[in-house]
Amino acid sequence: MPEWRNWSGSVVARPAEIASPRTEAELAQIVRRAPRLRVAGSGHSFTPLCETDGLLVSLSEFEGRLEVAPDRRSAWAPAGWSLDKLTRALWDEGLCLPNQGDINRQALAGALATGTHGTGRELKCLSAISRRFRLMLADGSVVTCGPDEREPLYQAQRLSLGLFGVALAVEIEVVPAYHLEERIERRPMEEVLESFADWGGELRHAEFWVFPYSDVAIVKFLHPAEDDGGFKEPGQVDETVFRLCCELSAAAPKFTSTLQRLLVRGSGKSRRVGPAHRIFPSERTVPFEEMEYELPRESALTVLSEAIAWIRKAELPVTFPFEFRWTAADDIWVSPFNAGDCAAVSMHQFARMPWQGLFAEGEAIFRGAGGRPHWGKRHTLTREDVDRLYPRAEQFRQVRREHDPDGKFLNSHLSELFS
Missing domain, CATH: 3.40.462.10 (FAD-linked oxidases, C-terminal domain)
Structure with a gap:
């Protein structure tokens, strides 16, 4: 049985299989057949977000390229790219992210899904720079969501914990290089x-x-x-x-x-x-x-x-x-x-x-x-704590149930909070 560990070595997953698809068609086939599935980024989270006995997917080899909008205020970026790879590609285009934390090995999708942040009085977490998502749902279909398209799914996906599907690409806000x-x-x-x-x-x-x-x-x-x-x-x-x-x-x-x-x-x-x-x-x-x-x-x-x-x-x-x-x-x-x-x-x-x-x-x-x-750092929140701290938690769960009724993207840790 394969084994996966997070950065610190304290989270150990023993999935039935680890897959690294290269194409959308290959990923769709994997998603459709898997009863349980989690996507692993760089493993920098300390909570067991990637722990699973089902299928563990890595997007490190997935196809994709950076596409900068004509107004140069946004860009579509592959969700599986590391922040290091993304920011180097943006710099070559004369662009930057508005802010970063002090770790750049994280995958873009993982950083957004957990609320990764830097520091700055007027600067929000990285999740707030997302404008749209291309997302593969539990049945292998691909949808786009944004403020004016599948708006509830977009709002939930902005900080998703990987519960709504496999993010393929994200349209993010960018700024001139500095x-x-x-x-x-x-x-x-x-x-x-x-x-x-x-x-x-x-x-x-x-x-x-x-x-x-x-x-x-x-x-x-x-x-x-x-x-x-x-x-x-x-x-x-x-x-x-x-x-x-x-x-x-x-x-x-x-x-x-x-x-x-x-x-x-x-x-x-x-x-x-x-x-x-x-x-x-x-x-x-x-x-x-x-x-x-x-x-x-x-x-x-x-x-x-x-x-x-x-x-x-x-x-x-x-x-x-x-x-x-x-x-x-x-x-x-x-x-x-x-x-x-x-x-x-x-x-x-x-x-x-x-x-x-x-x-x-x-x-x-x-x-x-x-x-x-922080969702990616150690905590002991219960479902009751989540409901007390987040008035829209049940709406978040409802969107999850609508798009993943069989709980394909859940694991034991997330089931306790959001099933």
Whole structure:
């Protein structure tokens, strides 16, 4: 029996078959015969979205090409392309995505289906850039949906969790190509708490990382800039020191706080300017587990401080930093951002250290503050929680029942929430 694992290795699927169709006709034949089917992208989600004992489909080899609209404000893109491949192709056309996160290995369809986002006061998650979808339904037929065509299906498909069909192509919003200046600096955490709102308002992108045992944060500022001609493709990231600190913390947890202070002290100041699609992503080589909650923006820094205080008081061996970003509100049915402007607080743990109990306690803090989880990150939502957080959840389920009455695209994890 074949085996599939996600990026961190914690989600293991043993599907009956893994298929990599190249053509629409081949895919349709596969979809029609499969009683259960999930589509796998790059496996960057930490929740078991791709877990299945049925058929697992990869679109990495699927046919398709980029088609830019005459007005150059949108483009049809193959849904199975990675964000890396997509953004390089857009750049060759003089175009960019409006925003990106710091991972570009995700498939376009997977990023949209889970509400992947970057940071920016006025910038929404990637799901909000979709204008139309070409979608293969459970019976193998292909439909197009958009604001003026099969509108309920379009609204549900914008953040779909892969429940309505196999996305073949997506019409996405694009913008003229631009360069970004990136500045990374160390700042006292006290200053970050006082000034982040100002920084986030002045600059297009601002975010920071803070280790729970350090009083210093690592802040990243990104802002459009003129090309200075000095950009060089980054080499392979060397995370040897960080990996060693994680391994030492796993072996001797009592040294975690000391190691973190040394790590931050050794971090430097940097600046570079380059094409936006090359500046946004960062390489990750040390495996981790992640939980992320989207919190009301006005209270998020206070909640982060509460979470750090809890870890320090309990002397918990948390090896990775928290990450803090802003994301603008949207109107997508089951988007974590549809209740208003948010701040995303991400909590990580080294993959070879216990994380289940840690995340459970942290989740109680975030949920108590009105947070909603990122769909691709660890959470323990129940069906009742989904209904409470998302007033249109039952409408979302109804569209699923209409287009997939036999539950072909469900798995056990999603059945508990949306069957």
